[in-house]
Amino acid sequence: MKLSRLYSNKPEQFEPVDFVAGLNVVMAEIRLPENRDKDTHNLGKTTLGRLLDFGFLAGRDPKFFLFKHLDLFKDFVFFLEIELQDASYVTVRRSVEEASKISFKKHQAGHQDFSALPMSEWDHQDVPFDRARDLLDGLLDLRALKPWSFRKGLGYLLRSQDDFRDVFHLRKFQAAHADWKPFLAHILGFDAPLIVQHYDKETELTQKQTTAQTIKDELGGSIEDISKIEGLLLLKQKEAEKKQKLLDAFDFRAQDKDRTKQVVDDVDERIAALNAERYSLNQNRKKILASLEEDQILFNPDEAQRMFEEAGVLFKGQIKKDFQQLIAFNKAITDERRGYLQEERTEVEAELKRINAELNALGKKRSDMLSFLSCTDVFTKYKQVSDDMVTLRADITSLERQRGFLHRLQELRTDIRALTEERGHLQTQIEADVERQNSDKSSLFSVIRLFFSEIVEEVINRKALLSVSPNKEGHLEFKAEILDESGNATSADLGHTYRKLLCIAFDMAILRAHIEDKFPRFVYHDGVFESLDDRKKENLLAVIRRYADLGLQPTITLIDSDLPVRTEKDEPVFSKDEIVVSLHDENEQGRLFKMKAW
Template sequence: MILKKIYTEPKQLFEPVKFIDGINFIFGKKEQSTDTKKSLNGIGKSTFLDLLDFALLSSYRSDTSPRLMAAQQKGILKGLSVVLEFEVNQIEYAISRSFEEPNSVKFSINDSSFEDYSVDDLKRKLCKIIFLKKDYEGYFDEKWLRYLLLFFLKIQKPKKEKFTDPVKYIKELTAAELNQYLLFLMDIDNKLAHQNFKLQTDLKNIEPTIKGIKKFILESYGIQDIGEASSRVKTLIIEIEEIEKAIKSFNLSKQYQIDESRANKLTAEIKELWFLNHQDRKKIDAYRDSVHEEINVNPLKIKRMYEELNSLLANNIKKSLDEAIKFKKKLISSRQEFIEEEINQLVESIRERELEIEKKGIERRSFFAMLESEKAITDLTEAFKSLSNKQNEKASLESQTKIYQDLIREKNQIEQEEKKLEGKILDYSLKNEKEELAFSRLFRSIYNYLYPDLNDPSIFSISPNLDADSKLQINILPNNEMLSKGRNQGRTLIYDLAVLLNSIDKKINAPRFLVHDGIFDGMDKAHFIKLYEFLEEQKLQGKRFQYILTYNEEGTLTDNFGNADKVTTEKIEAEAILVLSPKKKLLGDF
């Protein structure tokens, strides 16, 4: 993949930038009246690279694209799209992505008309276009686009640590996950790394689930240890059997002549007496209000309503209503003494029925005396409710315990697979010795060129580390004086160049560009000059690549830095693909 050009439309925020083969400087130039380096911050160098990243389908949120989001909130990017033109294997492509609708992207092949894609769909398509290798023996996933591209796009973010460990190039991801991407980019078989990542992911997912369900069981059932769950189930089984036995005894006891039909009959009789009392009270109200009310009750209609429940009850209801209406008609034309007499009779009837209700209630309660005396249950309804609750508790506990045990078994199986994988990883170096050695030679040649004064016998290796989740450890310049000067910048520089040049030497599908934003901040300028010379030599050898870096004017490079005449400020400015200054910012005064 070679970058061609980037610009905005329909309005141009800046002149279209054309990428070139070799070194692409994004240059921060001082103004004549300016002497401080601080004035070169915020002129748009990193923002320009953000636009490139945006065109390559980066996520567009305030935490991932703070500079662009701030510009959009100011209205600077309103109505604009970024267009990136590039080529892969001599086929021309173009991406157009709008800031207004970042999840909808336009894509063109060989100057054809743009077609609409969702970001996710185009990510998968681009991943295959840019990274798919025909003869690669390892694992590849078309969902990897952004994970792989971020290796080639080292763009500094506000308040983020600069140039972390080169192996940890995406800080948020684990080494176990990153290993599969790094081995893929180095064209070394990554199947074991991918298998390990899957196993570690499964373990990571299953462990909190096991912990959560264990906590739920302990707290829900009042037990101290998960082993008590089995004992609790047995206790519930015994309690269920005892309740079932009590219910069976309750239904068949000859001593108390108890059966369900008799209990139901008593309940029905009590309810009927309640209803008759209710009706008589309604009659009393009707007598007292008869002078002011009309008769609008339809006994036949009410009878039909109750016939669905109980025909005898319905007849009684109808009869009672008929009598009530009859009495009401009499009341309308009778004297007050007659009304009082009828009310007294109804009150007496209600009292007699209440006595009957109490008697039948005593009789019904006697059916439960046996169970009540043993402080068990006082009603069949409570018996079945208690039985149901314990059966549900038993079923739930058994179910939760089974899930817990299944998860433990699954975890054990994963750990067994992990042990098998560890055995294969011990043989990993031997199996991939040829590829690893070839990459190590390339790495050493870059290291010796850029840092000729340093001599470290241990500069690159891939070794088993079974104590770590990653299982494989990629070692890059473990300990030397270079780290005290440029921290991880020097390690990142060498390793990234090795991956880029390895892809070129082996003619494998991968980006031929590499973006380093501010990598030389604080580094010895002699290394910058050596890098320039090294890349110029690679270009003369016919290697096609694009090394894109931001660089600020910092004064004269003297002979103390090597061949300083090759890399003058004037030369950098002349070769730069984009020159920015405090008076010529990328987005104006924003």
């Protein structure tokens, strides 16, 4: 697949761009002195790449310049002519106003103009957007990309300035790593289905773990022991059956017997135990309060001195000092003891508060039971037993709900263990495949990394390393690094200039490695020579021309100030055939779109 022609229904505002088989150059001349120091010139060399993406059926983005300035471009219809693998052509027709309706026409000769062709003569007319993508994917027949569509790899083929920030992770790949890493692994020669399965298992595992956590949150602090739940449920159900029989028979003798036994055995025993505990705690509290009062030191040295002086007894400073030290020592001990006593007092009072609350509840329960026993009205007893049944049924419903949650939780835990094991097996297979591709000198990845290093070395006389390795989670990590003379990775690749070079080298190495496959043959690099010195520019141009001679179709954009300086003044860097678009800043006629800047 190569680019053949890009044109519109308004040639006076957008002149046709006819691409050639080899090197294509988009040249922008800065003729006005005041524009030479500007970083951007808005002439259209970057815009051309965006238009190609539009022709390749990019999604409708409101920030895209055609839709952002719809008042300027709504009447435009663009036509992208693409050369197919069998030397035939397909033209894609896409208007700005109705960008979701696409038309196609296949033809044998290139560089056609179908802008005036009636709609009835198109092979496929106004095809809906998603169907149009599928149709174009079939027409391009890029089998080496399968199971991914042609759109997946376009980010590496149409690099704008923003796409040189990272060799692998493009701006368009804003989604999770699972969206782009398997594809990248595929074109590098790794077992992509394994990586897809690994991400799928990981996603499924995360979903199961989230559901399990949600169920645990629903249970709150409830019992998580299924055996205990089943036991409680059985007892509650048995009790409910007994009460139901009482209600059905309208005979409350057995209920009276149960209530009497419960009052004597359970409630009264518990009340007696709590009263005994409360008595003991009250005694402790009394002793603590007494100890706190006794701990006060009543001896005052100053008062003792006055008393001795009045009695005519000398009370010299040393004796007073010794008393003060003794008092200070005793006070320190007393303060510590008071602290412990205060803590114990707080604990005792808290326990008394709890016991009093429980005694109040038990007293009410005992009163209700005795009231039931002393009641002679059978209907009142029927009502009370019915109320008990309502409470029992509510408890049973709650327990059944918990049981259902716990059964689901156990199923999820079984699934989580199985998925964790499957993910581990996939991770082992991925690691084995990565090791195999790295060690096999004839593997596609080994071929790509050799081409990659050769390009970088030819341009800057330094080797570069392309590496792929799995991290501890089993996800592939991709690295591109420039090496020093000793073969060690340096930080040179962190600079924008060298990072751009690594991007260019990666894209071209991929294309060359797949040159015999049904794979794209073109690449578009914006601002290819920026920031490089003249010698490196010449080296890079030599590499690009050599790759064009191999059958690839590189398209580069640059401004005239980025041209390498030649010693032979009369010899142009590019031939007229190579320059497919000429732009300048003198007037509107020098722009890609012959109109004012938007």
